[in-house]
Amino acid sequence: xxxxxxxxxxxxxxxxxxxxxxxxxxxxxxxxxxxxxxxxxxxxxxxxxxxxxxxxxxxxxxxxxxxxxxxxxxxxxxxxxxxxxxxxxxxxxxxxxxxxxx
Amino acid sequence: xxxxxxxxxxxxxxxxxxxxxxxxxxxxxxxxxxxxxxxxxxxxxxxxxxxxxxxxxxxxxxxxxxxxxxxxxxxxxxxxxxxxxxxxxxxxxxxxxxxxxxxxxxxxxxxxxxxxxxxxxxxxxxxxxxxxxxxxxxxxxxxxxxxxxxxxxxxxxxxxxxxxxxxxxxxxxxxxxxxxxxxxxxxxxxxxxxxxxxxxxxxxxxxxxxxxxxxxxxxxxxxxxxxxxxxxxxxxxxxxxxxxxxxxxxxxxxxxxxxxxxxxxxxxxxxxxxxxxxxxxxxxxxxxxxxxxxxxxxxxxxxxxxxxxxxxxxxxxxxxxxxxxxxxxxxxxxxxxxxxxxxxxxxxxxxxxxxxxxxxxxxxxxxxxxxxxxxxxxxxxxxxxxxxxxxxxxxxxxxxxxxxxxxxxxxxxxxxxxxxxxxxxxxxxxxxxxxxxxxxxxxxxxxxxxxxxxxxxxxxxxxxxxxxxxxxxxxxxxxxxxxxxxx
Numbered sequence: 001x002x003x004x005x006x007x008x009x010x011x012x013x014x015x016x017x018x019x020x021x022x023x024x025x026x027x028x029x030x031x032x033x034x035x036x037x038x039x040x041x042x043x044x045x046x047x048x049x050x051x052x053x054x055x056x057x058x059x060x061x062x063x064x065x066x067x068x069x070x071x072x073x074x075x076x077x078x079x080x081x082x083x084x085x086x087x088x089x090x091x092x093x094x095x096x097x098x099x100x101x102x
Numbered sequence: 103x104x105x106x107x108x109x110x111x112x113x114x115x116x117x118x119x120x121x122x123x124x125x126x127x128x129x130x131x132x133x134x135x136x137x138x139x140x141x142x143x144x145x146x147x148x149x150x151x152x153x154x155x156x157x158x159x160x161x162x163x164x165x166x167x168x169x170x171x172x173x174x175x176x177x178x179x180x181x182x183x184x185x186x187x188x189x190x191x192x193x194x195x196x197x198x199x200x201x202x203x204x205x206x207x208x209x210x211x212x213x214x215x216x217x218x219x220x221x222x223x224x225x226x227x228x229x230x231x232x233x234x235x236x237x238x239x240x241x242x243x244x245x246x247x248x249x250x251x252x253x254x255x256x257x258x259x260x261x262x263x264x265x266x267x268x269x270x271x272x273x274x275x276x277x278x279x280x281x282x283x284x285x286x287x288x289x290x291x292x293x294x295x296x297x298x299x300x301x302x303x304x305x306x307x308x309x310x311x312x313x314x315x316x317x318x319x320x321x322x323x324x325x326x327x328x329x330x331x332x333x334x335x336x337x338x339x340x341x342x343x344x345x346x347x348x349x350x351x352x353x354x355x356x357x358x359x360x361x362x363x364x365x366x367x368x369x370x371x372x373x374x375x376x377x378x379x380x381x382x383x384x385x386x387x388x389x390x391x392x393x394x395x396x397x398x399x400x401x402x403x404x405x406x407x408x409x410x411x412x413x414x415x416x417x418x419x420x421x422x423x424x425x426x427x428x429x430x431x432x433x434x435x436x437x438x439x440x441x442x443x444x445x446x447x448x449x450x451x452x453x454x455x456x457x458x459x460x461x462x463x464x465x466x467x468x469x470x471x472x473x474x475x476x477x478x479x480x481x482x483x484x485x486x487x488x489x490x491x492x493x494x495x496x497x498x499x500x501x502x503x504x505x506x507x508x509x510x511x512x513x514x515x516x517x518x519x520x521x522x523x524x525x526x527x528x529x530x531x532x533x534x535x536x537x538x539x540x541x542x543x544x545x546x547x548x549x550x551x552x553x554x555x556x557x558x559x560x561x562x563x564x565x566x567x568x569x570x571x572x573x574x575x576x577x578x579x580x581x582x583x584x585x586x587x588x589x
Contacts, residue, residue, distance in 0.1 A: 019277075022277065042280055059294075076246065076249075080269075084269070091265075
């Protein structure tokens with residue numbers, strides 16, 4: 001197994017792990033972390049696939065995509081954290097209610 | 103250098119205008135309303151300019167910064183994107199006029215109202231950029247811009263309900279985007295391009311392509327709230343301020359559907375496959391489930407939100423049919439639903455503002471006190487039900503024709519039952535609008551222009567049916583229907 005596929009598989013593994021954590025944890029901070037782990041998984045896949053053969057000059061386009069993706073992830077996380085704080089002050093808990101409001 | 107009218111980059115102007123408007127309204131919070139209306143009017147003018155170019159010269163392609171397609175990012179405007187831009191401009195113009203009245207209300211603090219305008223303009227810029235993108239990674243960026251501004255707008259209402267639904271909406275939105283991005287990564291790895299046109303020429307079935315079809319579809323379906331992934335939509339659309347609900351139901355969910363449509367029609371080698379049948383089945387369940395849930399609701403805004411779940415189901419009936427006429431039918435339904443649903447949410451906002459609540463059973467002579475709002479709700483309801491000559495009627499008629507033509511009778515039954523359910527929940531509301539309530543409420547005056555905006559948009563949904571040949575012809579310009587492309 002060459003390193004490219006190893007890294008790709010690790011990326012997919014991180015994505016799946018993040019998805020699992022997002023679904024089972026109820027604390028919002030854990031959910032936000034899970035989303036970030038998923039994002040890192042996608043970025044790792046992008047970077048790994050940028051150099052299909054070892055030693056070749058890597059393709060710069062996926063790197064540009066990852067940088068853009070990181071910018072998006074940072075802003076999304078900032079918004080999410082601000083929302084968590086507001087949810088906590090309003091409801092007293094940093095969790096989503098089980099049932100959506102009727 | 104002198105730029106002639108023919109090559110003026112309207113596509114760029116359409117994106118830059120709301121973006122700079124948004125930033126200016128952060129800088130000059132005193133002038134937000136004036137800025138909002140000015141930006142709305144000038145974007146409408148720019149869309150007219152682009153429309154003129156597309157109709158006269160065919161599909162437009164603009165390479166940003168002069169970098170061509172393989173490396174740079176192209177803007178692409180054809181008949182389909184032009185139609186989406188036009189309906190967005192109409193809805194947003196309506197929303198800007200409506201919001202000048204809505205955000206004057208006593209319980210909207212000035213600071214809160216000031217945040218609405220820049221966020222709304224960011225949302226509009228994201229929508230315009232999305233409809234003009236020809237690059238699947240750029241589509242990801244616009245999806246995220248759209249999601250973030252939409253979430254912030256929902257949270258604007260404040261209170262526990264709005265904040266928790268905004269939080270849930272944000273998580274769903276980010277999850278959908280990540281699925282989409284992973285799909286994009288696989289597509290880029292397989293074909294070395296992000297441009298839709300280049301991809302459409304190169305794609306051929308392979309395991310990686312099927313994986314990316316799955317990932318991209320899941321991500322976009324989550325954002326389009328197709329049953330059973332609709333759980334986040336009703337609370338988010340209900341707890342947002344009325345003009346925001348209108349934007350979300352009319353435009354934001356349609357944006358991810360638009361990407362899905364383009365991907366399926368132009369890139370993916372999937373025509374009439376089992377996957378299409380599955381989407382059609384989920385769409386059918388959404389129509390029935392959404393309709394039944396809407397009927398059960400006791401609050402008007404919740405009812406309208408479930409009606410959106412049902413109407414989104416119709417859009418997916420084209421996937422099992424896969425014919426040219428079916429795609430056109432659902433696009434037409436999409437346009438008329440956007441106009442009608444905006445009118446409905448505005449009407450609900452007026453009723454809520456007038457009586458201080460939106461409990462359907464406690465409506466007190468709404469028809470008598472707010473004749474314009476009631477008329478707007480009834481007309482929009484007629485389009486949602488699909489009564490002639492409304493836009494909803496033409497869309498459903500074409501869809502029925504496509505279903506009968508392909509011999510898929512179960513779809514015919516679903517379409518008719520969906521119409522009956524829609525009639526039931528619209529008449530439920532209208533029935534209570536005539537009655538007197540046992541409890542008396544303190545009422546507040548609703549600005550006249552808020553009532554008129556709702557009515558004008560509802561009328562536009564009806565008139566769309568009379569002007570049907572024009573948008574249908576516009577869809578033929580450029581991809582995905584022209585040039586003998588897939589369909």
